[in-house]
Amino acid sequence: MEERIADFIAALRAAGVRISIAESEDAFRATDRLGMKERQVFQDALRTTLVKENQDRPTFDRMFPLYFGSGGPPLQDLAQDLTPEEREMLAQALRALLEQMRRQGQES
Incomplete structure (x- = not known):
């Protein structure tokens, strides 16, 4: 799952979302601590740690299902x-x- 999260972060960056290394590390820590079984908690953890600007929320929301599916727990x-x-x-x-x-x- 770590590789999928890293790919997701790279895709967000390629789409113009500014994400620092520290924010990437925060995302990994948050998902590790909160788990991945509850989809909304997982998505919120990534959004909170990776998205700083409101203008980047639509990009995140559009790309999240491409990397983690559209229902149930994230792909594992x-x-x-x-x-x-x-x-x-x-x-x-x-x-x-x-x-x-x-x-x-x-x-x-």
Whole structure:
């Protein structure tokens, strides 16, 4: 998730929002402390730490869903907490499910 937040900050900067390194660090600290499970709290933490000027709010509001989805908790890499063996098991299960869906599609 840290990489996604860093990419979001870079995109805001590219769109003209002035964000200092200290403000970026504040954003990481705030989201780390407040968590990411409650979408509105997560969004408010980023907005509060990254947006200083009212004129930048629309840019933030337009870009936030592009990086963190439009509903529910922000996108998370659920596989990051899996062991390599668990990741392989998940990949195998997904491949098997995909193959099953392909076969069912051909039978229709």
